[in-house]
Amino acid sequence: MKFFIDTANLKDIQEAVELGVLDGVTTNPSLMAKEGIKGTDAVMSHYRQICELVDGDVSAEVIATDYDGIIREGEALADLHPNIVVKVPMIKDGIKAIKYFSEKGIKTNCTLIFSAGQALLAAKAGATYVSPFVGRLDDIGHDGLQLIQQIVDIFSNYGYPTQVLAASVRHVPHLIQCAELGADVVTCPLNVITGLLSHPLTDKGLATFLADHKKVNG
Numbered sequence: 001m002k003f004f005i006d007t008a009n010l011k012d013i014q015e016a017v018e019l020g021v022l023d024g025v026t027t028n029p030s031l032m033a034k035e036g037i038k039g040t041d042a043v044m045s046h047y048r049q050i051c052e053l054v055d056g057d058v059s060a061e062v063i064a065t066d067y068d069g070i071i072r073e074g075e076a077l078a079d080l081h082p083n084i085v086v087k088v089p090m091i092k093d094g095i096k097a098i099k100y101f102s103e104k105g106i107k108t109n110c111t112l113i114f115s116a117g118q119a120l121l122a123a124k125a126g127a128t129y130v131s132p133f134v135g136r137l138d139d140i141g142h143d144g145l146q147l148i149q150q151i152v153d154i155f156s157n158y159g160y161p162t163q164v165l166a167a168s169v170r171h172v173p174h175l176i177q178c179a180e181l182g183a184d185v186v187t188c189p190l191n192v193i194t195g196l197l198s199h200p201l202t203d204k205g206l207a208t209f210l211a212d213h214k215k216v217n218g
Contacts, residue, residue: 001179004057004187006167008035008046012190013053019193024056026109026131026167026187028087029063044080051081059109059129061087070097078106085109085128090118095125102126109165116150123155123162129185134178135168144168145177152182172196 002023005016008031016022027050037046047060058081062073070093074086078101085107088094098108102125109129110122114137119130132151134144151164163184169175170188172195178186 001183002056002163002185003193004059004165004185005190005193006031006169006187007189008032008037008050010049010053013050016190016193017053021193022054022056023185024058024083024085024187025050025054026059026087026165028061028111044076047077047080047084051083054083056083057085057107057128058083059085059087059111061111062089065089065091065093067093067096070094071100074101074106074108087111087131088127090114090122095121098122098125098127111167113151114147116147116154119151119162119164120154123160127162129163129165131165131167131187133168134166134174135170137168145174145181148178148181148183156182 003021004024004026005013005022006026007013008027013025032043037043051058060077062070064070064073070088077084077086086101087109088097090110090112098110101108107128109131110127111131113119113130113132119132122130132147137144137147148166155162165185165187166178166183167187169186169192172192175186175188175192
């Protein structure tokens with residue numbers, strides 16, 4: 001499983017890189033706004049900085065919702081750096097754009113996936129990744145993990161190369177369950193990745209080892 005960090009915060013990205021397990025980054029307009037990144041030039045510059053930090057795919061989202069606008073923005077994003085993956089919304093013109101990008105050799109991430117049918121359409125159009133949103137489905141009383149299972153099974157049935165990128169992953173159990181279900185990628189905040197480090201028995205065992213070492217060695 002690949003680990004992506006879902007943020008536009010350079011400090012968090014650098015920390016994940018230094019941990020040695022980061023495979024990529026996902027971003028969106030909300031995450032950019034959270035970091036105070038405003039204006040097209042500033043956003044493009046920020047994407048370049050992220051790509052310089054990370055040796056892996058960096059999803060950069062288009063703002064346009066019409067076909068021509070998605071193509072224009074997507075090509076501009078793809079020209080920024082070889083690691084850029086154009087993030088396209090799950091809408092009719094988005095699917096058409098994914099087909100275009102696929103034929104041009106531009107990697108894509110179809111975002112805002114909330115059903116297996118949407119994921120299937122994106123895969124048939126040639127998306128590199130599909131991003132089903134686990135946590136947001138849980139928020140409205142649906143089983144987000146069941147959707148991950150459905151998509152993994154469908155893609156396996158037909159040999160689609162599209163990777164299942166589990167998004168809106170909010171805590172460690174989400175991440176572990178996505179891994180059990182066979183998601184290719186999980187994207188989440190830094191605290192979820194570092195949360196994998198923690199277990200009370202690890203802390204207790206380390207404290208015991210150190211105390212015993214001190215007894216013997218002073």
